[in-house]
Amino acid sequence: MEKLIDIRGVRHTFRTRTGLLPVLDGLDVAVDEGGFTAVVGPSGCGKSTLTRLIAGLLIPDEGEVNVHGERITGPRSNVGMAFQNPVLLEWRTILRNVLLPLEIVPTKLPRKEQEARARRLLSLVGLEGFEDKRPSELSGGMRQRASLCRALIHQPEVLILDEPFGALDAFTREDLWQTMHEVKRQEPFTGVLITHDLREAIFLADRVVVLSGRPARTQYVLEVPDTGPRDLDHLYTAEAAEMLNLLRHQIEIAQGRAPAETSAEAPAPPPGAAARGMH
Ligand SMILES: Nc1ncnc2c1ncn2[C@@H]1O[C@H](COP(=O)(O)OP(=O)(O)OP(=O)(O)O)[C@@H](O)[C@H]1O
Helix, strand or coil: CCEEEEEEEEEEEEEECCEEEEEEEEEEEEEECCCEEEEECCCCCCHHHHHHHHCCCCCCCEEEEEECCEECCCCCCCEEEEECCCCCCCCCCHHHHHHCHHHHCCCCCCHHHHHHHHHHHHHHCCCCCCCCCCHHHCCHHHHHHHHHHHHHCCCCCEEEEECCCCCCCHHHHHHHHHHHHHHHHHCCCEEEEECCCHHHHHHHCCEEEEECCCCECEEEEEECCCCCCCCHHHHHCHHHHHHHHHHHHHHHHHCCCCCCCCCCCCCCCCCCCEEEECC
């Protein structure tokens, strides 16, 4: 598969009031076209900073961020983003919240078709019948579904999900994982998911990138085998348990709670999954 996003050797330091804060120190992340890459790592290591690089909202001190082989030099409009807090506007209906990006990003889609697309997306995530409600009339999970539609309305090339399910209860979260699979099937996109939930990472993504503690470098990459359409039972297989153990171990190394082992000592990935330790 062709690489859509190719981040190479990225280093970045923030200049804060209290001094310099090195945040990224050797970031290499590849996202295949149509693929879904999850990024996990210790709290505060620089995961959200990585999403800002992809959206062109931050230009790194060193290294390259390429999309379709072209170097990113400024903000990009063909990116959709959804965050932990959906931030919907209370004075607009759900439908008009979903349509909001089209008032900012130029589109050739006639008004009627824009609305039809918004309604189609809302129906795809199970919000048919809620188009005219206000955000406060929806549950947290429903608001997150609406925010997903808003992120997809302009058919972005890249969908960035920054812990979108983090604040939801376990059942709602699992429901949304399944919705995500269906959305990706019907509305293909290239995805980057930031998460603290390793089960979420292996359920949704085809590649999991583990970042080290700050300043973050790419510590480990796990290629999740393609199991076709996944249901939640997949998370209870021996193969999933092995992948979760392996990732948990890598997070412990990233947190400095376990020593980094030589590749000969490292646990092998389950059959079908490939792993790469970096550096
Ligand atoms: N614009 C900025 N100026 C100064 N410091 C920043 C800026 N943006 C982020 N930081 C700092 O950089 C570090 C990494 O932040 P970032 O949000 O990327 O981490 P994260 O891995 O997403 O965190 P978490 O897991 O807690 O969500 C943090 O210490 C944060 O305070």
